[in-house]
Amino acid sequence: MKKGPQILFYVMLFILFISLFRMLSTPPSEQLDYSKFKSLVASKQVKDLVVTQDMIRGVLVDQSKPFRVVRVTDDDLVKNLEAAGVNYRGEISDNWLKDFVLIWILPIIVFLLIWSFIIRRMGGAGGPGEMFMSFGKSKAKLYAESDVKVSFNDVAGVEEAKEELIEIIDFLRYPDKFTKLGGRIPKGVLLVGPPGTGKTLLAKAVAGEAKVPFFSMSGSEFVEMFVGVGASRVRDLFQQAVQKAPCIIFIDELDALGRARGTGMAGGHEEREQTLNQLLAEMDGFDARKGVIIMAATNRPEVLDPALLRAGRFDRHVLVDRPNIKDREDILKIHARGVKLSTNVDLAILAARTVGFVGADLANMVNEAALLAARKNKTEVEMTDFEAAIDRIVAGLEKKRRVMNKKEKEIVAYHECGHTLTAELLPTTDPVHRVSIVQRGIAALGYTLQLPTEDRYLMTKSELQDKLCVMLGGRVAEEIVFNEISTGAQNDLQRAADIARSMVKEFGMTERFGPLTFEKERRPLFLDVGLTGGAKEYSEETARQIDEEVKRFINDAYGKVKEMLAANQDKLRTLAAALLEKETIEGEEIRKILGLPEKKREA
Ligand code: ADP
Numbered sequence: 001m002k003k004g005p006q007i008l009f010y011v012m013l014f015i016l017f018i019s020l021f022r023m024l025s026t027p028p029s030e031q032l033d034y035s036k037f038k039s040l041v042a043s044k045q046v047k048d049l050v051v052t053q054d055m056i057r058g059v060l061v062d063q064s065k066p067f068r069v070v071r072v073t074d075d076d077l078v079k080n081l082e083a084a085g086v087n088y089r090g091e092i093s094d095n096w097l098k099d100f101v102l103i104w105i106l107p108i109i110v111f112l113l114i115w116s117f118i119i120r121r122m123g124g125a126g127g128p129g130e131m132f133m134s135f136g137k138s139k140a141k142l143y144a145e146s147d148v149k150v151s152f153n154d155v156a157g158v159e160e161a162k163e164e165l166i167e168i169i170d171f172l173r174y175p176d177k178f179t180k181l182g183g184r185i186p187k188g189v190l191l192v193g194p195p196g197t198g199k200t201l202l203a204k205a206v207a208g209e210a211k212v213p214f215f216s217m218s219g220s221e222f223v224e225m226f227v228g229v230g231a232s233r234v235r236d237l238f239q240q241a242v243q244k245a246p247c248i249i250f251i252d253e254l255d256a257l258g259r260a261r262g263t264g265m266a267g268g269h270e271e272r273e274q275t276l277n278q279l280l281a282e283m284d285g286f287d288a289r290k291g292v293i294i295m296a297a298t299n300r301p302e303v304l305d306p307a308l309l310r311a312g313r314f315d316r317h318v319l320v321d322r323p324n325i326k327d328r329e330d331i332l333k334i335h336a337r338g339v340k341l342s343t344n345v346d347l348a349i350l351a352a353r354t355v356g357f358v359g360a361d362l363a364n365m366v367n368e369a370a371l372l373a374a375r376k377n378k379t380e381v382e383m384t385d386f387e388a389a390i391d392r393i394v395a396g397l398e399k400k401r402r403v404m405n406k407k408e409k410e411i412v413a414y415h416e417c418g419h420t421l422t423a424e425l426l427p428t429t430d431p432v433h434r435v436s437i438v439q440r441g442i443a444a445l446g447y448t449l450q451l452p453t454e455d456r457y458l459m460t461k462s463e464l465q466d467k468l469c470v471m472l473g474g475r476v477a478e479e480i481v482f483n484e485i486s487t488g489a490q491n492d493l494q495r496a497a498d499i500a501r502s503m504v505k506e507f508g509m510t511e512r513f514g515p516l517t518f519e520k521e522r523r524p525l526f527l528d529v530g531l532t533g534g535a536k537e538y539s540e541e542t543a544r545q546i547d548e549e550v551k552r553f554i555n556d557a558y559g560k561v562k563e564m565l566a567a568n569q570d571k572l573r574t575l576a577a578a579l580l581e582k583e584t585i586e587g588e589e590i591r592k593i594l595g596l597p598e599k600k601r602e603a
């Protein structure tokens with residue numbers, strides 16, 4: 001809230017009180033009985049009389065002191081005054097102002113005071129002052145240029161996100177350079193990632209790097225009690241921002257506001273929808289060339305209204321992922337800058353011990369360690385303090401989300417390496433771009449990312465069979481190394497079964513059925529989509545045969561992979577050891593570790 005209007009409000013209140021007080025307190029005059037007054041008139045001891053409908057005021061001659069008398073019905077008053085030769089005048093008593101103040105102003109003031117008291121007690125920042133001065137005005141804090149002191153140096157480990165944001169910074173710094181060439185500048189950038197990975201920090205750093213003002217507001221702040229307030233806040237926010245362009249508008253927790261329309265609980269979503277509609281309208285309405293970039297952050301992109309993600313809105317998505325071991329070390333370095341470390345502290349070891357921690361956890365850990373050391377009156381923070389801090393935070397995290405233990409981590413590493421090695425050994429599969437055992441999202445414990453070397457429109461039977469092999473590779477590796485299988489392969493098996501079923505039913509790739517398809521409608525060749533369950537148009541016997549064929553595809557692939565990985569166990573173990581150490585390995589390095597050549601396809 002701005003300071004100005006608040007002070008103005010209190011000044012007004014003060015003035016009102018003063019005038020009220022003066023009006024209500026009668027001047028200090030002596031009250032006389034009417035009979036006394038009458039005798040004073042007779043003896044000419046009064047002067048300067050003012051006669052109103054119900055009062056007579058005047059001054060006592062000998063004491064030159066004011067007095068007042070309540071009038072009683074006295075038809076002879078004027079006659080008596082004339083007889084005594086006292087100077088007098090009439091006056092219409094004007095009580096309307098007093099009445100007005102008493103009946104209208106005073107109750108309102110009392111009401112406002114009580115209201116402001118209640119709002120304060122409820123923890124709200126505003127009061128009646130704000131109520132009047134800025135009803136519906138956005139609470140967006142304006143971080144003046146010098147206020148944003150965060151730079152990319154304060155954010156570690158999100159290199160890919162930084163790379164994508166550099167373009168935005170460039171644009172904010174030199175908008176002319178871009179607009180001269182007529183290029184379309186992105187309006188909206190959505191930062192997506194788990195909580196605590198530094199999305200808010202990153203948005204601020206962009207403003208800091210570009211040296212532009214930073215308007216920030218949380219999605220939940222837009223959604224208020226009163227219908228229409230959120231929408232007018234959005235309008236106001238954009239108005240303010242356009243005046244300060246180039247600048248950044250940052251909407252934190254976009255999901256609070258941008259949840260898909262029509263899915264909310266009863267009550268309250270009316271307001272949210274209005275606010276969301278206003279946001280969409282504003283985003284479409286303003287000219288990106290003015291240099292206003294809208295950034296938003298969310299950890300639940302799946303609940304967002306699709307309209308928000310359409311072209312011209314938040315069409316650019318930047319993934320802010322969990323840090324891997326190297327990233328964690330870098331983040332620790334940043335947060336240990338202001339901390340006195342003992343020489344026995346090794347940040348690399350700490351990074352290795354904090355699998356699953358995000359930036360916020362690490363910052364928290366450093367702080368916790370410093371507090372622990374201070375409690376023990378140490379002059380430096382030692383390794384033992386950090387270890388105690390880790391234990392404490394892990395205990396907290398294990399309740400909230402899964403942190404893998406050592407054994408699980410090993411299983412996941414071998415599983416992912418199984419996928420990777422299979423993909424690299426087979427001739428037709430896409431090369432592996434990255435393999436990681438850093439958790440991504442809620443379900444996946446690790447991931448193997450393959451990127452095609454070219455656009456594909458068709459897939460051959462042997463390519464599909466190889467794809468099956470890669471999917472089964474994870475489970476096969478677990479079986480070979482641990483002689484045991486885990487639940488981690490469930491998703492792989494599901495996808496493998498889908499592909500095998502499609503090969504049999506849709507693509508007619510079996511010898512038994514020949515070029516026969518059992519699917520009425522042809523689906524696009526997008527194989528990762530689950531099978532659509534339609535009405536069966538074949539006999540039970542055929543269904544059984546289809547199942548057999550599917551099983552055969554899977555079993556053949558499984559046998560092939562098992563043979564292949566068993567023959568390359570040394571490679572599997574080397575890669576898994578490297579992955580356990582580094583947590584994420586990029587494609588080139590994978591091939592270096594495995595001693596395999598770069599994959600190329602002839603055109
Ligand atoms: P998010 O918005 O993604 O939930 P925040 O940006 O609020 O996360 O991060 C909270 C705090 O955690 C930051 O203020 C910072 O101290 C620390 N932090 C998180 N990620 C990083 C990072 N990548 N580098 C440095 N510090 C980080």
Ligand code: MG
Binds near residue numbers: 201252
């Ligand atoms: Mg945040």
Ligand code: ZN
Binds near residue numbers: 415419475492
């Ligand atoms: Zn897998």
